Amino acid sequence: MSRPPMSKRQSAAARPAVEWIVGALSCVMLAALIAFLLQQALSGDASPPQLSVAIEGIEHAGGGTVVRIAVTNDGDEAAAGVRVLAARAGAPDERARREIEFDYVVGHAVRRGAFRFADAEIQATDLDVGIGGFVEP
Amino acid sequence: MARRTHPSPPDASRAARDFGRAAGGALIFSLPMLMTMELWELGFYLERVRLLALVLSALPLLVLLSRHIGFERTRGWRDDVLDSLIALGVAAAVCPTLLVLFGAIGFDTPPDEGVGKIAIQMVPAAIGALLAKSQFHAGAAGEAVEDESGDESGDERYGSELFLMGVGALFLGFAPTEEMMLISYRMTEWHALALVALSLALMHGFVFALEFAGGSEVSPDEPWWSAFVRLTLPGYVVALAISLYLLWIFARTDGMDMDGVLVATVVLAFPSAIGAAAARLIL
Numbered sequence: 001m002s003r004p005p006m007s008k009r010q011s012a013a014a015r016p017a018v019e020w021i022v023g024a025l026s027c028v029m030l031a032a033l034i035a036f037l038l039q040q041a042l043s044g045d046a047s048p049p050q051l052s053v054a055i056e057g058i059e060h061a062g063g064g065t066v067v068r069i070a071v072t073n074d075g076d077e078a079a080a081g082v083r084v085l086a087a088r089a090g091a092p093d094e095r096a097r098r099e100i101e102f103d104y105v106v107g108h109a110v111r112r113g114a115f116r117f118a119d120a121e122i123q124a125t126d127l128d129v130g131i132g133g134f135v136e137p
Numbered sequence: 138m139a140r141r142t143h144p145s146p147p148d149a150s151r152a153a154r155d156f157g158r159a160a161g162g163a164l165i166f167s168l169p170m171l172m173t174m175e176l177w178e179l180g181f182y183l184e185r186v187r188l189l190a191l192v193l194s195a196l197p198l199l200v201l202l203s204r205h206i207g208f209e210r211t212r213g214w215r216d217d218v219l220d221s222l223i224a225l226g227v228a229a230a231v232c233p234t235l236l237v238l239f240g241a242i243g244f245d246t247p248p249d250e251g252v253g254k255i256a257i258q259m260v261p262a263a264i265g266a267l268l269a270k271s272q273f274h275a276g277a278a279g280e281a282v283e284d285e286s287g288d289e290s291g292d293e294r295y296g297s298e299l300f301l302m303g304v305g306a307l308f309l310g311f312a313p314t315e316e317m318m319l320i321s322y323r324m325t326e327w328h329a330l331a332l333v334a335l336s337l338a339l340m341h342g343f344v345f346a347l348e349f350a351g352g353s354e355v356s357p358d359e360p361w362w363s364a365f366v367r368l369t370l371p372g373y374v375v376a377l378a379i380s381l382y383l384l385w386i387f388a389r390t391d392g393m394d395m396d397g398v399l400v401a402t403v404v405l406a407f408p409s410a411i412g413a414a415a416a417r418l419i420l
Contacts, residue, residue, distance in 0.1 A: 015367060019295050020366070022295075022299070022367075022371045023366035023370055026366075026371040026374040027366065029374050029377075030333075030370060033333070033377070033399065034330065034333065036395075036396075036399065037326045037329050037330050037399065038326070038330065040326045041325065041326035046325065078323075080322075104318070104319070104322060106322060106392070106393050106394075107394070108393075108396070109392045109393045109394060110392045111392055112392075137319055137322040
């Protein structure tokens with residue numbers, strides 16, 4: 001005599017409990033991810049990049065000066081091709097100017113880099129640093 | 138755990154054949170990455186602690202992979218450890234050879250840089266060496282393949298299924314390149330939510346297509362949500378976890394806030410999810 005086919009509910013319930021426990025935990029984690037992304041998406045329009053640069057430290061080494069900087073993007077959108085400029089205050093000489101470019105600075109992120117000057121006597125107060133510009137990614 | 142058949146006594150030709158299979162698998166699985174410039178660069182600028190974490194985490198993964206699907210029938214954990222080390226050895230031979238041939242490593246390359254470049258490439262190559270069994274060995278004529286799932290309990294089989302999903306996710310998500318990050322920068326959270334939905338839909342499609350085709354984890358008598366909750370959702374969470382781990386290993390999460398990290402993870406989890414769902418095809 002043939003056995004009647006299992007109903008859908010019986011078939012699903014016959015699975016080991018661990019499969020349902022793992023499935024339930026996965027469901028909770030995925031729900032948390034979706035809730036976070038939804039909250040971010042509904043919180044309003046993303047603000048454009050708001051870039052700033054700060055000198056984090058100066059090191060004198062190898063007869064020159066390494067000026068470590070940090071670029072912060074306080075906006076929501078990412079900026080690409082971020083150009084950072086540095087020059088010795090009051091020095092018209094092109095050799096006293098430096099420029100570096102970051103591929104990307106993501107929203108609410110910090111990227112770090114450094115300028116190198118051949119002069120060993122440079123101090124933080126001697127330098128003007130600023131953002132030269134950026135493009136959309 | 139599955140009962141293993143006793144291998145025939147080793148001889149030179151068998152060893153050469155197994156090495157050839159392993160080298161072929163290493164080549165197939167790592168060649169795209171060996172020819173990717175970003176992975177060469179990662180080899181010299183990636184923090185050594187991350188590189189160490191990658192290699193150390195690869196060891197237990199390789200042992201478990203050997204347990205499930207090695208390039209030689211194994212009799213116990215000791216054999217699995219040995220097979221994993223052999224796979225790493227094969228990868229350690231294949232990767233430097235090709236990197237030298239491609240001019241990525243030369244006599245003037247500093248040792249630190251050379252080791253970094255090789256170490257990154259060795260992980261996918263070693264996985265490929267172990268998977269060579271499923272690519273070449275299982276289908277070889279005259280070599281009977283035992284049904285390893287026969288002696289496994291339901292829990293072990295389920296754990297094995299999730300593990301292989303993780304390996305599939307690792308395989309397709311291993312190279313979080315600059316393009317992957319650029320995609321995430323251009324996306325809004327709405328795009329990310331849509332990508333989560335698409336990833337889940339594609340994964341579930343694979344789960345159904347592959348499981349109905351011959352697997353035992355999904356029965357046609359079950360409602361669709363049963364396989365979705367038991368296999369698709371955990372598989373996607375595994376893909377997300379692997380993606381986040383890879384992003385951290387390759388220093389892609391540095392300086393980013395939580396929102397940025399999650400969107401990048403969702404982007405990388407897209408190919409990882411496909412890899413996880415298609416693990417039965419890949420492996």
